[in-house]
Amino acid sequence: MTATQCKRATIEARDIAADTATLEQRIEAYRDRKPAPDARLIVDPDAQQVSREGHIPEITPAQLNPQRLREEILEHGALLVRDLFPREAIAELPAIIDEVLAAMDAPREVKRKLVSHYYHPAGNMASIMPGKEMELASLRVFNHRVGAAMCAEAPSVAEALLALYEAHGIRSLVSGFLGEEPCLSVKKWVLRRSTLPVSDSGWHQDGAFMGTDINSINLWLPLTDCGGETGAPGMDLVPQRLYSIASAEGASFDWSVSDSHVSQQFRAAQPVAPVFRAGDAFFFDHLYLHRTQFR
Numbered sequence: 001m002t003a004t005q006c007k008r009a010t011i012e013a014r015d016i017a018a019d020t021a022t023l024e025q026r027i028e029a030y031r032d033r034k035p036a037p038d039a040r041l042i043v044d045p046d047a048q049q050v051s052r053e054g055h056i057p058e059i060t061p062a063q064l065n066p067q068r069l070r071e072e073i074l075e076h077g078a079l080l081v082r083d084l085f086p087r088e089a090i091a092e093l094p095a096i097i098d099e100v101l102a103a104m105d106a107p108r109e110v111k112r113k114l115v116s117h118y119y120h121p122a123g124n125m126a127s128i129m130p131g132k133e134m135e136l137a138s139l140r141v142f143n144h145r146v147g148a149a150m151c152a153e154a155p156s157v158a159e160a161l162l163a164l165y166e167a168h169g170i171r172s173l174v175s176g177f178l179g180e181e182p183c184l185s186v187k188k189w190v191l192r193r194s195t196l197p198v199s200d201s202g203w204h205q206d207g208a209f210m211g212t213d214i215n216s217i218n219l220w221l222p223l224t225d226c227g228g229e230t231g232a233p234g235m236d237l238v239p240q241r242l243y244s245i246a247s248a249e250g251a252s253f254d255w256s257v258s259d260s261h262v263s264q265q266f267r268a269a270q271p272v273a274p275v276f277r278a279g280d281a282f283f284f285d286h287l288y289l290h291r292t293q294f295r
Contacts, residue, residue: 006161054268064084085281104153120153148192178217202256203291218283236272238289
């Protein structure tokens with residue numbers, strides 16, 4: 001592993017046009033990508049096993065490998081790797097995210113002319129979405145409301161992050177976990193700065209809108225200490241291996257789960273809000289039930 005770090009100075013020294021072209025090429029390369037011919041579901045919904053409710057496994061970076069990740073995801077649905085990313089490698093990422101979100105907040109006429117390391121969207125983002133420009137616009141509105149932006153809005157930041165992931169073994173880890181080369185979701189790869197107050201209506205499983213007949217792994221990387229009683233929202237989690245999508249009855253959205261449903265249906269695995277440290281890596285799959293921490 002190298003000492004790759006995401007710093008403002010290195011991002012601002014990058015070639016914006018080249019990074020944008022590279023990211024657009026990455027999108028094009030996966031447009032017609034098909035799953036491996038022998039691909040099988042990692043989590044078989046028809047082979048439910050007894051899960052260890054109320055437990056989130058934690059390991060060190062030295063213990064992390066594709067097989068260990070698979071084992072923990074299969075049994076628990078999630079895995080917390082403490083201190084996977086050195087704090088110095090990600091120390092400037094909060095300020096970088098601030099820059100991206102500030103650029104996203106600029107008036108439309110300003111953004112049309114803006115060429116920035118923190119805002120220069122890949123031109124083919126909408127072309128890969130079923131709803132095209134309308135869907136992209138809706139995503140931007142939704143992300144703005146929750147303090148987020150898709151990484152593809154800022155290709156120089158995206159390419160710097162990909163280098164960081166590569167340096168810390170994320171690509172090889174995920175490839176080994178999936179059994180094939182990974183595909184990173186444009187919609188789900190987001191930079192986030194939590195906004196207050198946090199709503200209690202955010203319980204969801206990614207499979208509710210991604211589908212359940214897939215293999216996936218989600219990496220959530222906290223950039224500051226958060227969760228628990230720190231005062232900074234982390235994540236509320238239902239610590240249980242799930243095999244299907246929970247009911248949306250009574251929820252705010254057709255892809256979400258109501259707070260009352262979580263309280264009533266998961267009494268043996270009541271939600272927890274772990275304390276996360278900057279640089280931890282929290283992995284979970286598309287069936288794991290979670291939300292931004294509500295207090």
